[in-house]
Amino acid sequence: MRPIKVGVVGVGYLGRFHTEKYAQMEGVHLVGVADVDSSRADSIATQYGTKPFYRAQDLLPHVDAVSIVVPTSQHFEIASPFLAAGKDVLLEKPISASVAEADQLIQQAEEHRCIFQVGHLERFNPAIQKIQPMLQNPRFIEVHRMGPFPERNYDVDVILDLMIHDIDLILTWVASPIQSIDAVGVPVISKNVDIANVRLRFLNGCTANITASRASLERQRKFRIFQSDFYASINFEEPSVMVCRRVGGSQDEAWPQIEAETFTFEKADLLREELRSFIASVRERGRPLVTGREARAALEVALKIQKEIGAFCP
Numbered sequence: 001m002r003p004i005k006v007g008v009v010g011v012g013y014l015g016r017f018h019t020e021k022y023a024q025m026e027g028v029h030l031v032g033v034a035d036v037d038s039s040r041a042d043s044i045a046t047q048y049g050t051k052p053f054y055r056a057q058d059l060l061p062h063v064d065a066v067s068i069v070v071p072t073s074q075h076f077e078i079a080s081p082f083l084a085a086g087k088d089v090l091l092e093k094p095i096s097a098s099v100a101e102a103d104q105l106i107q108q109a110e111e112h113r114c115i116f117q118v119g120h121l122e123r124f125n126p127a128i129q130k131i132q133p134m135l136q137n138p139r140f141i142e143v144h145r146m147g148p149f150p151e152r153n154y155d156v157d158v159i160l161d162l163m164i165h166d167i168d169l170i171l172t173w174v175a176s177p178i179q180s181i182d183a184v185g186v187p188v189i190s191k192n193v194d195i196a197n198v199r200l201r202f203l204n205g206c207t208a209n210i211t212a213s214r215a216s217l218e219r220q221r222k223f224r225i226f227q228s229d230f231y232a233s234i235n236f237e238e239p240s241v242m243v244c245r246r247v248g249g250s251q252d253e254a255w256p257q258i259e260a261e262t263f264t265f266e267k268a269d270l271l272r273e274e275l276r277s278f279i280a281s282v283r284e285r286g287r288p289l290v291t292g293r294e295a296r297a298a299l300e301v302a303l304k305i306q307k308e309i310g311a312f313c314p
Contacts, residue, residue, distance in 0.1 A: 118295035
């Protein structure tokens with residue numbers, strides 16, 4: 001079996017983890033890393049036994065597939081030449097800075113039959129994968145994703161940084177267009193919005209209330225999902241899932257019987273699982289778990305939330 005030749009563009013805080021996982025992966029040949037910071041490219045390349053490149057385009061001829069881990073504002077500029085050259089791409093979330101850019105990337109991937117996966121990491125969380133088959137018709141979803149400000153530079157606000165994970169998950173569960181968006185957000189630590197609360201109302205009657213913060217002292221990652229005869233609480237940090245169901249009888253009963261079940265999981269290396277899934281899609285030419293079109297849908301909602309907040313946040 002021929003190894004898949006991969007590279008990483010952007011080896012800052014997150015890109016170096018992509019590099020580490022690929023270097024340890026069977027069936028993969030890490031042919032190089034690219035970064036405009038030549039000293040950083042040299043250091044990471046030496047650490048993982050590969051070759052440094054100082055421009056993304058110089059890495060392009062040597063790879064079958066690439067992880068692109070650069071600031072969001074550069075996603076289109078860096079990803080487009082790889083897709084145009086027929087290379088398979090894993091692009092970190094969000095897919096791009098605008099819907100128009102996302103559309104162009106998706107079109108290029110489809111025209112050149114590229115695997116195009118976007119890094120919505122929570123799809124690989126074992127708690128999410130456990131609960132997904134149980135969800136039939138959610139009616140109310142409540143999300144809290146909170147934590148300290150990250151020890152890395154960001155060119156995006158908390159909506160594109162953190163909340164977009166939850167938007168992506170909710171859109172996969174609620175098969176209905178959004179009817180309305182109510183949102184508020186506040187810059188606390190950075191010049192961008194660092195805490196935001198959003199209420200999404202869907203045409204089928206489902207409501208999702210999402211709070212995301214990177215101005216909190218403690219980490220919290222929790223989902224609560226309600227549907228007929230069913231309630232689930234997901235704790236991403238443990239990770240665990242508690243499922244409560246009404247059993248027997250009808251909803252008219254004065255004292256319904258509730259059956260509760262808790263599932264716990266080993267903490268998974270989500271990035272490793274994401275990259276393994278990407279490489280499997282590359283090798284088998286199969287549909288990635290998170291497609292460009294799904295990532296575009298999450299971005300479109302996130303940008304609408306930004307617009308709603310901007311109307312009330314001077």
